Amino acid sequence: xxxxxLTPAFAVQRDTERCIGCGVCINQCxxxxxxxxxxxxxxxxxxxxxxCQRCGVLCPTHALSITEFPMQFRGNQYWSPSHIREIxxxxxxxxxxxxxxxxxxxxxxxxxxxxxxxxxxxxxSIDPLREPMELTTYLGNKDVEVPDREKPQLKLKVxxxxxxxxxxxxxLNVQNSLAxxxxxxxxxxxxxxxxxxxxxxxxxxHTIVQVASGRFxxxxxxxxxxAAVEIKIGQGAKPGIGGHLPGEKVTPDVARTRMxxxxxxxxxxxxxHDIYSIEDLAQLVETLKVATRYTKPISVKVAAVHNIAAIAxxxxxxxxxxxxxxxxxxxxxxxxxxxxxxxGIPIEVALAQVHQRLLDEGIRQRASLxxxxxxxxxxxxxxxxxxGADAVYxxxxxxxxxGCHMCQCCFTGRCNWGIATTDARLSKRLNPRLGAEMAANxxxxxxxxxxxxxxxxxxxxxxxxRGNRLMLRGVGLERHELELLGVLAAGx
Amino acid sequence: xxxxxxxxxxxxxxxxxxxxVNEPEIEVVHVNGxxxxxCGWKNRKKLILRGTAGNNLGAFAxxxxxxxxxxxxxxxxxxxxxxxxxxxxxxxxxxxxxxxxGALYIRDNAGYRLGIHMKAYLQKQPVIVVGGRAGAFTGxxxxxxxxxxxxxxxxxxxxxxxxxxxxxxSGAIYLRGEVPYEHLAPNTTCQVLQADELEPIMDYLxxxxxxxxxxxxxxxxQPFTRITTVNKRLYKHMYxxxxx
Numbered sequence: 001x002x003x004x005x006l007t008p009a010f011a012v013q014r015d016t017e018r019c020i021g022c023g024v025c026i027n028q029c030x031x032x033x034x035x036x037x038x039x040x041x042x043x044x045x046x047x048x049x050x051x052c053q054r055c056g057v058l059c060p061t062h063a064l065s066i067t068e069f070p071m072q073f074r075g076n077q078y079w080s081p082s083h084i085r086e087i088x089x090x091x092x093x094x095x096x097x098x099x100x101x102x103x104x105x106x107x108x109x110x111x112x113x114x115x116x117x118x119x120x121x122x123x124x125s126i127d128p129l130r131e132p133m134e135l136t137t138y139l140g141n142k143d144v145e146v147p148d149r150e151k152p153q154l155k156l157k158v159x160x161x162x163x164x165x166x167x168x169x170x171x172l173n174v175q176n177s178l179a180x181x182x183x184x185x186x187x188x189x190x191x192x193x194x195x196x197x198x199x200x201x202x203x204x205x206h207t208i209v210q211v212a213s214g215r216f217x218x219x220x221x222x223x224x225x226x227a228a229v230e231i232k233i234g235q236g237a238k239p240g241i242g243g244h245l246p247g248e249k250v251t252p253d254v255a256r257t258r259m260x261x262x263x264x265x266x267x268x269x270x271x272x273h274d275i276y277s278i279e280d281l282a283q284l285v286e287t288l289k290v291a292t293r294y295t296k297p298i299s300v301k302v303a304a305v306h307n308i309a310a311i312a313x314x315x316x317x318x319x320x321x322x323x324x325x326x327x328x329x330x331x332x333x334x335x336x337x338x339x340x341x342x343x344g345i346p347i348e349v350a351l352a353q354v355h356q357r358l359l360d361e362g363i364r365q366r367a368s369l370x371x372x373x374x375x376x377x378x379x380x381x382x383x384x385x386x387x388g389a390d391a392v393y394x395x396x397x398x399x400x401x402x403g404c405h406m407c408q409c410c411f412t413g414r415c416n417w418g419i420a421t422t423d424a425r426l427s428k429r430l431n432p433r434l435g436a437e438m439a440a441n442x443x444x445x446x447x448x449x450x451x452x453x454x455x456x457x458x459x460x461x462x463x464x465x466r467g468n469r470l471m472l473r474g475v476g477l478e479r480h481e482l483e484l485l486g487v488l489a490a491g492x
Numbered sequence: 493x494x495x496x497x498x499x500x501x502x503x504x505x506x507x508x509x510x511x512x513v514n515e516p517e518i519e520v521v522h523v524n525g526x527x528x529x530x531c532g533w534k535n536r537k538k539l540i541l542r543g544t545a546g547n548n549l550g551a552f553a554x555x556x557x558x559x560x561x562x563x564x565x566x567x568x569x570x571x572x573x574x575x576x577x578x579x580x581x582x583x584x585x586x587x588x589x590x591x592x593x594g595a596l597y598i599r600d601n602a603g604y605r606l607g608i609h610m611k612a613y614l615q616k617q618p619v620i621v622v623g624g625r626a627g628a629f630t631g632x633x634x635x636x637x638x639x640x641x642x643x644x645x646x647x648x649x650x651x652x653x654x655x656x657x658x659x660x661x662s663g664a665i666y667l668r669g670e671v672p673y674e675h676l677a678p679n680t681t682c683q684v685l686q687a688d689e690l691e692p693i694m695d696y697l698x699x700x701x702x703x704x705x706x707x708x709x710x711x712x713x714q715p716f717t718r719i720t721t722v723n724k725r726l727y728k729h730m731y732x733x734x735x736x
Contacts, residue, residue: 009735050735051735085734086734089732089734090732093732094732095729095730095731095732096730096731096732097731097732097734098731098732098733098734099733099734099735211571213609214590214609215571215589215590215592215609218552218571218573218590219552219554219573219574219592220532220533220534220552220553220554220573221534221554223532223552246728247728255613256613259592259611259613259616260611260612260613260635260636261612261613261635261636261662264635264661264662265661265728266635267633267635267659267661269608269609269632269633269659273586273589273605273608273609273632274548274566274567274570274586274589283527283547283548283567286527286528287527287528287531287532287548287551287552287567287570288552290507290528290531290532291528291531291532291551291552292532293511293532336731337734407735408735409733409735411733412733
């Protein structure tokens with residue numbers, strides 16, 4: 001630290017007329033923003049505030065408001081406040097900027113430029129309250145022309161799964177919540193790359209286990225305790241780089257689950273060192289199939305990058321039963337800020353291109369496509385399916401359902417909402433039964449909404465929706481963007 | 493003991509046959525590059541292989557005792573969590589990648605990226621012993637366990653290739669004889685061991701001598717150097733937390 005250049009990012013204002021001095025804010029804030037002096041006066045240290053809003057939400061008299069700090073940089077259309085703040089931070093520390101969650105910058109969001117069709121007069125819409133609507137989705141190889149062995153499929157009652165979030169990045173209560181919700185809703189949760197905690201083995205039929213470059217906690221029991229195995233090559237928040245769980249988060253329980261020494265860093269190298277080519281990937285896919293006796297579909301997850309269509313084609317040819325494409329809005333517990341904010345491509349375009357490429361090459365039926373990264377609502381889900389996805393993963397949306405307020409401080413391990421932490425005291429703030437109920441509620445609500453939108457289009461099965469791009473029209477898009485997405489313009 | 497002629501089967505069929513042999517000891521002759529042998533095995537079976545084993549021999553295995561009379565290819569003991577693999581020959585790249593338990597004894601040389609990301613947890617302490625030398629990136633990202641390179645083939649080439657121990661943050665690499673210092677990553681530190689300091693690896697050296705009928709005195713005739721890491725939190729200070 002050299003000299004002070006910045007105001008706090010957030011202003012914490014206390015309405016002293018409302019404040020009853022109960023101390024909830026002091027107890028709730030792990031960052032120690034609030035404190036009470038000997039005379040009972042309340043003080044705030046705004047420099048420590050990360051804007052997670054835990055204190056403001058839990059304050060029984062709503063005496064607190066957290067806002068962006070009112071003092072602004074001099075207006076400049078080119079040098080934005082974030083550019084300036086980032087330079088200050090780097091000038092003082094010399095460090096690579098590390099951040100959490102997904103890319104928050106203003107890039108075009110194609111979901112927001114796509115509109116759904118609905119039936120009027122010439123073909124009747126379907127009332128989902130009266131008629132059966134089918135959301136059941138099977139993920140896996142459906143190629144009937146290769147009559148080798150049986151092709152295992154994952155059955156999803158709703159085409160929305162919980163994305164990979166490792167124990168260590170998130171608390172065990174988060175994983176427990178999502179696992180219970182997945183069982184309740186008939187879908188899958190994903191362990192991420194941090195191994196599978198012994199307490200969660202009972203959820204095996206609803207578990208996807210991940211094999212990433214660090215190979216944490218991977219052994220025959222781990223591969224056995226799952227419905228599917230996912231090879232993680234990359235993720236949308238940080239394409240091309242590996243993972244790094246800081247030692248502070250590696251508690252004895254995390255260490256046991258990952259099978260590494262307590263309090264040591266857990267580094268996942270950028271590449272799998274046994275995968276330097278599509279042929280190598282094919283070999284790992286086959287190795288996992290052999291190790292699981294061909295009983296489980298093998299998934300391969302990659303970030304959406306420039307040549308994603310060719311890459312996905314290679315992955316399908318490598319024998320993957322499921323291909324997961326993670327768009328550039330995908331989130332993470334920790335990523336270098338420059339990578340998170342500047343790498344990858346939007347999931348909408350990637351998905352449309354991959355689906356079309358696999359169709360053109362006649363191999364679409366050999367693998368299911370899962371879209372991931374920035375799915376915010378049931379509308380995004382249905383648009384993703386129309387662009388070619390079989391199902392989607394939700395990570396950020398699932399965490400928001402558990403209380404996440406998007407402060408982007410996951411990498412610190414000091415999550416006041418008890419989500420991105422392994423601290424026992426903080427983790428207890430999320431009751432897994434309540435968490436499971438909220439996450440399951442979200443899926444139930446989205447499923448109803450998807451059925452209503454499908455019914456409006458006169459479609460009663462999600463199978464008829466997949467890749468059915470006549471059901472979408474683009475607004476405010478250039479011709480080449482429409483072509484990439486494979487949709488017509490509104491009015492056409 | 494069941495003896496299987498690998499020449500009679502294609503790869504998938506061979507794996508199927510092997511999986512269904514319910515005997516504690518199986519011998520496979522005429523192995524000719526078949527992959528994934530012993531892959532994912534969770535048992536204490538002994539698998540004797542004669543010929544050249546294909547990629548990912550014993551990958552993800554937990555417990556089997558595999559003896560290969562011949563050479564191994566890539567990925568021997570890949571992500572193995574328990575068991576013993578003894579190779580009477582050489583092995584290719586990425587042997588022992590992500591290995592977290594058990595032992596890998598290789599009579600001759602090993603290829604690139606030996607023991608990358610090996611790790612240890614409590615009683616799970618993986619070990620790799622190589623009789624010859626190893627290629628580049630040996631012990632990269634190593635997070636625990638032991639790698640021993642003996643250099644017994646005496647062909648005057650470096651014991652390990654460049655970038656040995658890059659990003660390593662735990663565990664130890666032992667080199668016998670002349671250390672190619674220029675090939676060691678900057679975060680590593682070396683200590684030449686006295687005879688009485690060989691105790692942690694003595695058992696491994698004796699096993700090597702026993703498995704390959706080698707003279708232990710000859711192994712001990714050269715000094716050993718232990719390579720460990722200086723900083724266990726190597727990248728801690730590289731980052732600055734930032735909220736946009």
